[in-house]
Amino acid sequence: MLRFVIRRLMVTLPMILVVVSLTWGLIRLAPGNFYTGEKVLPPAIEQNIREKYGLDQPWYVQYGRMLSNTLHGDFGNSLRYQGQSVNEILRNSLPVSASIGLAAYLLALLVGVTTGAISALRQNSGLDHASMGFAMIGISLPNFVLGPILVLTFALTFFWLPPARWEGFWSLNTILPVVTLSLVYMAYIARLSRSGMLEVLRSNYIRTARAKGLKEKDVVIRHGLRGGLLPVVSFTGPALALLITGTVVVERVFALPGLGQYFINANLNRDEPLIIGIVAFMSITVLLFNLLVDVAYGFFDPRVRY
């Protein structure tokens, strides 16, 4: 088990270096620079800027600097947002994205698993069809449509909730973005846990559990859910990693100061250190969550041994 984790962690570092190198190369390939605007700069001013930010140096010097920064975990200063370091930006925006993302995922888990499990137990009942119908809508409704619908209803018609902006996690402002974000995941989880449960409930060990006279509650919760939730567990890794590192659409629609907004704008502005910083951070998160999921398998599925 420990050896498995160590082996996986050892692969992580080279993978991150590959990812940031590819990203760095892609930024080079894209036309334009962080300082190009609608107004064309006189060549001398452009030269001043290139010197100031070391863009006049050979590519291998710039590449080496980027790699060394990444290895030190200090990505330098943003080119666009003068005087702000990438680490500072990550520190400030991550809590917003992470708290919204985590809350959305917990809500999705709670509602999704419950609905999925109940649907599986009452397969083909009206309840099952209704909840799976809802799940289908949830999956097909993109959040840039759902967000505005919720805003229109709850913020601009009934004036119950604020339409946008961040006022800290424990405020009414958080409700709409969390719900918007969670619906699609809720739907996925409901469907995954329903099919997982259906499969498990038909398996031999459940029959055995029932045969030895366990109470139905124990059968479903202790044996059924544990096996039935395996697909949800493997879905959770990448999903949670993406949710925590920011979701562009919801952050823009609700004007949240999260990582997703920075990421999209960093790309549009060709803000190299910021792009590299966020990409490196996202890769670490994805790799780490995948590892956690693999470890979690060991607890959920007795067949898995490391």
Next chain:
Amino acid sequence: MAGRLWAVLFLTSATLGCTGVSADSEHFGRVTPPEGQTLRYISGSEPQTMDPQVGTGQPEARIYMALFDGLTEHHPQTNQPMPSLAERWEVNEDNSEFVFHMRRDARWSDGEPITAQDMVYSWRRALSPELAAPNAYLAFHIKYSQAYNESGFFVRDPESGRYVLDSDISGEVDGLGPLESNSGMTPFRRFMSGPMRLTLPGDEESQQTLYRANPRLAEWVRGKDLVPVTAADMGIEAVDPYTLRVTLSQPVPFFPGLLTHQFLRPVPEQVIEAHGDDWTDVENIVTSGPFLLETYQAYDKIVVVKSPTYWDADRVRLEQITFYPMEEATTMMNLYKAGVVDAVFNHVVPIAWLDQIGPLLDYMNAPENAIEYYIFNTTQPPMDDIRVRRAFNAAVDKVALAEFKRTAKPLTAFSPEGIFPGYVQPVGDDFDVDRARRLLAEAGYSDANGDYDPSTFPIGEVELTYNTTESNRQVAEFVQAQWRQNLGLTVGLKNMEWQAYLEDTRTMAFKGIARRGWVGDYMDPYTFLELFATPTGNNGSGWFSPEYLENLNRGNSSLDPEERFRLLAEAEAQILEVQPIIPLFTNSTNWMKKPYVKGMYPNPGTMHPWKYVYIEHDPALWDRGTPSLVPDGKYQEPSD
């Protein structure tokens, strides 16, 4: 069960149906003023920095206006310059030297006086190659500032100690007379009022290019010393603590207007020298404007509060302004409707909403100091032929385009219409399909009878390049349809991502026609006309005429504003004659404010001097509709 599902869907759609603007309402959403004197304003994209000499955009400019005062400030209604840190100024006989008399009661927020020396420091910093400010070009009119910014050199004869002059190279006889006759002056004054010295660019490569192009120059420079141009060589001088003299390399009658720009507002030496790049942090920053920076949270909010040290603090009525940086138009409109914000910046109302919003009393719309146009690549056939260019221009119905755009005004000239009082704009070619077809026939695209024949036109050589936005696409498709209908030519459309598009238009790699937009840097037609004053840079069309430049310079040397405008208009007419462009429309400001926000006007730059803005709690005094843009004497008028 399925029935219940449908019931829910029906309820949702019913809810959607009854929102939107109710027809009887005069305003968009809630109209409840905030308590006290607090303004909540959506300011646009996240600001790059709080350093006014580095941040380039308008969203930044609006925040800087709260924090930093300028020698002049925008008039709230016209955006023309008004005295601010400078109480008054004098100008010499050809608009090339300004003396500013600064007010003695102006203080930085740390209590230090704001002096002419602060201006000298600020402008030297602004133009230093080390700061590498993208806006530096705005100050290039200041004598030798461009050479300093480019790390350039003067050329000196090591034996006589005499500097080589511009006139030596051009061959004009322009003796050293002024140096001799003004013997009573300080050495710096003699230097500044003397003839223009020759300057060379900083890097070897550009120097060699110049030598190759001009052998006479190479000859003059050979064996001479290259003396670096320093900050102290620029035409900026503190005559005494409250008098600033600025010497320009050419006549610049609009210089006081340029001083409203963020780039030329003073910054605090004492803090910058102590903290370096961190001087703009909330705990370090020292400011000069009507408000102090209290909170700065990226992508969230910037809070400024009234400054007790501001020289005009008695006039300031707002206690606090909260700026919300934001990019989604729908989100802004939602916040505005819910009454969470009191006003928004320009270009916010989506076109699709104008049917509902346009008639409302809190909708603000007026011509903007900005235009949209297409440029021709005049270096490549078929667009190297004036007749073809004129034909393509005359085949677009600008009036119909403006109606289609809804917020814009049709444009046939090259400067925005109706925002520069006293400037009589030339009128460009109007919409005339017959003439367009005739012109093309004359250009050789005709059949045996001499009639216009679309099949002879090399349409494959022409495409219309624009950067990808919804509105650019709509305009391009409209114009494309016009050409198809009127000329029988289907011009291909090519949309490009912003940065790629910039690269393509900058290197003139585009085929035939490309989209352009220009936002004026200051309130004078010259901010548009100067685009064609150079063959490169923002020109983009490849068309350049020394005669045109001559006309502009003659205009700017004129002290009589009427005469000057007449000459500028002549120059503008010259552009329309040669037609390197297709003018499309004058943009409009297109924003909203609640009726209780007073002192805020739909001026051409959407620049609001915040000291005049306040919240009116008495509904009887609220604005009903767009407030007048005609100066009503409530504000200081510009002195000479």
